[in-house]
Amino acid sequence: xxxxxxxxxxxxxxFMPVLVTLWMVCVTNCGAILFYGTGDSNHxxxxxxxxxxxxxxxxxxxxxxxxxxxxxxxxxITAQHFGxxxxxxxxxxxxxxxxxxxxxxxxxxxxxxxxxDIAGTDLRIFxxxxxxxxxxxxxxxxxxxxxxxxxMGRGGPRGAEVLVSSVLHGWESGSPDxxxxxxxxxxxxxxxxxxxxxxxxxxxxxxxxxxxxxSNGDSGGGVFVNDEGVWKLAGINYSIDGRFDTNNITGxxxxxxxxxxxxxxxxxxSDAFGWSYIPDLPPDNPSSMYASRISxxxxxxxxxxxxxxxxxxxxxxxxxxxxxxxxxxxTALA
Numbered sequence: 001x002x003x004x005x006x007x008x009x010x011x012x013x014x015f016m017p018v019l020v021t022l023w024m025v026c027v028t029n030c031g032a033i034l035f036y037g038t039g040d041s042n043h044x045x046x047x048x049x050x051x052x053x054x055x056x057x058x059x060x061x062x063x064x065x066x067x068x069x070x071x072x073x074x075x076x077i078t079a080q081h082f083g084x085x086x087x088x089x090x091x092x093x094x095x096x097x098x099x100x101x102x103x104x105x106x107x108x109x110x111x112x113x114x115x116x117d118i119a120g121t122d123l124r125i126f127x128x129x130x131x132x133x134x135x136x137x138x139x140x141x142x143x144x145x146x147x148x149x150x151x152m153g154r155g156g157p158r159g160a161e162v163l164v165s166s167v168l169h170g171w172e173s174g175s176p177d178x179x180x181x182x183x184x185x186x187x188x189x190x191x192x193x194x195x196x197x198x199x200x201x202x203x204x205x206x207x208x209x210x211x212x213x214x215s216n217g218d219s220g221g222g223v224f225v226n227d228e229g230v231w232k233l234a235g236i237n238y239s240i241d242g243r244f245d246t247n248n249i250t251g252x253x254x255x256x257x258x259x260x261x262x263x264x265x266x267x268x269x270s271d272a273f274g275w276s277y278i279p280d281l282p283p284d285n286p287s288s289m290y291a292s293r294i295s296x297x298x299x300x301x302x303x304x305x306x307x308x309x310x311x312x313x314x315x316x317x318x319x320x321x322x323x324x325x326x327x328x329x330x331t332a333l334a
Contacts, residue, residue: 033151033183033218034173034259036203036211039158044181044210046094048150052210055150055231056224057182058097059136062090065178067154068126069222069233070135074106075305078220079236079292080117080124089128094180103128116304121196122238122292125304135307139225139232140298144187144199147225148208151291152182153218153237162244162258162266164280170203170260170287173240176217183212187225187234190293197293199223199235202286205261213259214240214289223291235291242287244268248275260287 035043047057059070064085068078076089090102107114109127116125156174163169185201185208192198203213214237223235244263245255250271260266265280278285294301 033153033155033181033212034158034171034215035183036205036207036259036261039171041157041179044183045179047097048182052150052182052184055182055226056136056222056233057150057152058095058134059233060092060095060152060180060222061103062092062154062180063126063220065154065176065217066220067152067180067222067237068220069236070132071125071138071233071301072135072305072307073131074127074129075125075135076128076132077123077125077233077236077301077305079238080122081238082219084114089126091132092180103130103132105129118196118297118300121297123236123297123301125301136222136224136233137230138294138298138301139227139234140295141227142295144225144234144293144295145189147187147234148184149187149199149201149223149225149234150182150184150231151212151214151218151221151223151235151237151289152180153214153221154178154180155215155217157215158259159256162256162260164246164262164265169262169265170258173215173257173259176215178217180221182210184208184210185212185289188288191290193290195238195292197296198238198290199293200288200290202288203259203261204286205284213287215259216257234294236294237289238292239290240287241268241289243270245275248277258287263287 048055060067063078066082068076070076087105088102090100093099106127106129110116155176159172159174161168187199188202189200190197191200218237221237222233224231225234242257243255244258245267248267262284263278264285267275267277269275
């Protein structure tokens, strides 16, 4: 059975999203971010190009089974709800274009807690002992709605088709495989929840060129928007709409998580809190993904993840280069 926990927020439709946490490790080469246009397990597993070039992939790193985003010379940010994932953070070669570089998390940070949680949110910040050579700028504006976004994750691929009266409405979420990939969407709204503001985006059949949503295991990945030519971190993956079922019978084990471009004709909710029927109408009624909003927490984040002034930035850069060189020498000696 899944280890999912119901999210502490409710969507505008009154249904409850579920957290996109890890179920189990998939032993086959599945996928991650779930796409509308393809079920290819090798889709978007390398750095984006074209209109999506430099859209945040380079700032991602591996934190246990999930992702984190580098936001300052010694700090990365991720989600709280999947808990701590060990004592290292790896800026993988798939992200930096070179070799894997592993950083040690500073367990003495914040009085020995080892991390900082942004109060009233699902955001968590870690400090590493070494220095990162690059980091993501934060989006601090208020105009996310309508912007094209790029999101990254390590979740599962398309699962079984979800059919309503023999018509395809989407796909069940597959088990996560740990393979990072990226996709795009459009920020559709801002939802005020018990865990702060969340960016929302629907899984549309007529969406962006790389239209995607989240699957189980995508928590903690970054969401980036293009602010006047610069891709900036605007959110951290949090949850998806769910769960779904073809009936409202409790305890029959038929409920599932899914990425749906049309929820019509299905029930949404849970056995514990009840099921609500969604009428199958001519307009599509897509499911949504949710990401913890950065802009409303930017001041709190910046007070922890300190970016040095320009005068000291050069020294930080040299420290980061020194860290990489020392690691290379140690590797050569091993």
